[in-house]
Amino acid sequence: MSIDLPGFADPVLESQACFRAVLDALARPGTLHEAGAGLVPPAPLGPAAAAVLLTLVDGETALWMAPEFSASRDWVNFHCGTVPVAAADTAAFVLAAGLPDLAALDAGSDEQPDASATVIVQVAVFGRGHRLRLSGPGLRVPATLEVDGLPEDFPALWAANYALFPRGVDLLLCCGGTLAALPRSVRVGG
Amino acid sequence: MPDIDPPTPFAPAAPPDAGPHAARRHWMSVLARAGADEIAALLNGAPALPAHVRLRGPEAGLVMLRGRAGGGGAAFNLGEMTVTRCTVRVTDGHVGHAYVAGRDAHQAELAALLDAALQDPARHDALQAAVIAPLAARQCAARDGIARRAAATRVDFFTMATMRTDS
Numbered sequence: 220m221s222i223d224l225p226g227f228a229d230p231v232l233e234s235q236a237c238f239r240a241v242l243d244a245l246a247r248p249g250t251l252h253e254a255g256a257g258l259v260p261p262a263p264l265g266p267a268a269a270a271v272l273l274t275l276v277d278g279e280t281a282l283w284m285a286p287e288f289s290a291s292r293d294w295v296n297f298h299c300g301t302v303p304v305a306a307a308d309t310a311a312f313v314l315a316a317g318l319p320d321l322a323a324l325d326a327g328s329d330e331q332p333d334a335s336a337t338v339i340v341q342v343a344v345f346g347r348g349h350r351l352r353l354s355g356p357g358l359r360v361p362a363t364l365e366v367d368g369l370p371e372d373f374p375a376l377w378a379a380n381y382a383l384f385p386r387g388v389d390l391l392l393c394c395g396g397t398l399a400a401l402p403r404s405v406r407v408g409g
Numbered sequence: 410m411p412d413i414d415p416p417t418p419f420a421p422a423a424p425p426d427a428g429p430h431a432a433r434r435h436w437m438s439v440l441a442r443a444g445a446d447e448i449a450a451l452l453n454g455a456p457a458l459p460a461h462v463r464l465r466g467p468e469a470g471l472v473m474l475r476g477r478a479g480g481g482g483a484a485f486n487l488g489e490m491t492v493t494r495c496t497v498r499v500t501d502g503h504v505g506h507a508y509v510a511g512r513d514a515h516q517a518e519l520a521a522l523l524d525a526a527l528q529d530p531a532r533h534d535a536l537q538a539a540v541i542a543p544l545a546a547r548q549c550a551a552r553d554g555i556a557r558r559a560a561a562t563r564v565d566f567f568t569m570a571t572m573r574t575d576s
Contacts, residue, residue: 223498225464297496298465 221261221290226273226298228257237274241391244400249353249364251345254398264291268314268341268393275337276301276312283310285319313338318369321380324388332385335403339391342368345399349373352408353401361408364399366392374409381406436527436541437520441509443544445516448523455539458526459499467495467514467521493517503528 227233240252255270264272269291276282278300284292296302304310308323313336327335348367351374369392370376380387380403387403401407440448452458469491476487494508495517505525509517523540526532 222464222496222504223502225462230468 221293222297224259224261224294226258227270230273233258233270234274237270240398241271241274241400244391244398245357245389245402247357247362248355248401248405249351249358249362249399251397251399253396254393255396261291261294263316263341264288264294265341265393266396267398268339269295271339271391271393271398272312272314273298280312281310282312282314283307285313285315285317287316288314310336312336314341315339316341318373318376321376321388326380326383326386326388329386332387335386336388337391338388339393340368342366342392342394344368345392345394345397350409353405354408355405357402358405364401366394366399368392368394374407377401377407433524433528435545436537437507437524439541439545439548440507440520440523442548443516443520445513445519447544447547448516448519448540451540451543452519456532456535458522459501459529459532461497461499461505461522461525463495463518464498464504465494465496467493467517469493469512469514495521497521497525499525499529501529 237254240254244250244252253267255266255268258266258269258273260266260269272282272295276295276299280299280301281304282295282299282301283306284295284303288295292303307313307319308325310325311334313319313324315338318340319338321338324336324338325334327333344367346365348365349369349371351364351366351369352361353364354361384403389403390401392399392401470493471489472492473489474487475484477484490510491512492508492510493512493514493516494506495514496504496506497518498504499522503525505521505523505528507517507520507524509520523536527536527541
């Protein structure tokens with residue numbers, strides 16, 4: 220059991236602050252927001268991704284964690300009170316270090332598009348690497364997000380997810396204590 | 410008036426199953442029933458506890474109590490009760506947990522800290538003698554007193570017992 224590290228020192232205020240950061244990130248796709256300051260999760264989990272899990276995941280939430288995060292699994296189970304599900308396609312939250320196969324995840328239904336999966340991806344770094352051109356709701360002028368850690372053909376993969384609207388998954392990109400979001404409504408160009 | 414049997418003393422403090430966690434289960438249950446002031450008073454005469462960090466809580470929440478009427482009845486939800494839980498890690502690495510009834514955060518933290526310290530073989534015997542044993546004796550005596558008062562008013566329903574055996 221590696222639960223030797225604390226979670227939020229002040230669960231109420233810190234999870235509200237993180238929730239706000241996630242909302243802002245989703246409302247303005249591609250902008251960078253601080254999350255999880257002061258949090259020391261067990262590697263390889265970063266502070267921002269850990270804060271998102273502590274904020275959004277609880278005992279009634281189906282979470283799937285990629286095998287890379289096995290060292291962080293006990294900590295997440297303990298602090299979120301969740302038991303990760305075995306298959307990614309039934310999960311409401313997916314935590315991965317690289318982009319998982321978006322088409323295999325739960326995209327919701329036309330009656331309940333809100334039931335789709337939210338994907339948390341830990342990327343290598345923001346500010347360099349792949350340059351993504353973003354446009355859509357929340358962006359008056361197209362924005363640019365530079366991110367290293369997504370596959371080369373990400374725009375094409377994302378286009379398939381975008382075409383499902385109002386169904387589709389939402390993407391939260393986390394790196395260290397910073398996060399950005401790509402909601403299903405955003406259009407990504409290479 | 411039926412004869413009054415001497416009250417059966419309550420089960421000894423240690424649970425009958427002697428699994429690997431029996432000792433820990435015992436001290437956790439004793440601590441969960443002891444008040445914060447009671448524990449703190451006994452700690453004054455005990456060796457100092459190690460420094461600790463809070464891993465989770467103390468935080469209050471609700472647990473659903475389930476009941477069962479009779480041996481064959483189906484389980485039902487009796488109601489919710491307030492429970493405070495706390496998890497701490499002491500400097501030597503042991504992790505202690507506590508779930509206590511009520512909303513006394515201080516009690517939960519003390520109980521978790523003691524649970525962690527009692528897992529350390531170097532501290533276990535001194536703490537067991539200074540804190541757990543007196544608490545257990547006190548709780549046993551209190552239960553015994555209640556049992557005695559209840560037993561004094563006991564009425565044996567011979568007819569009902571006979572009917573049950575017949576059916």
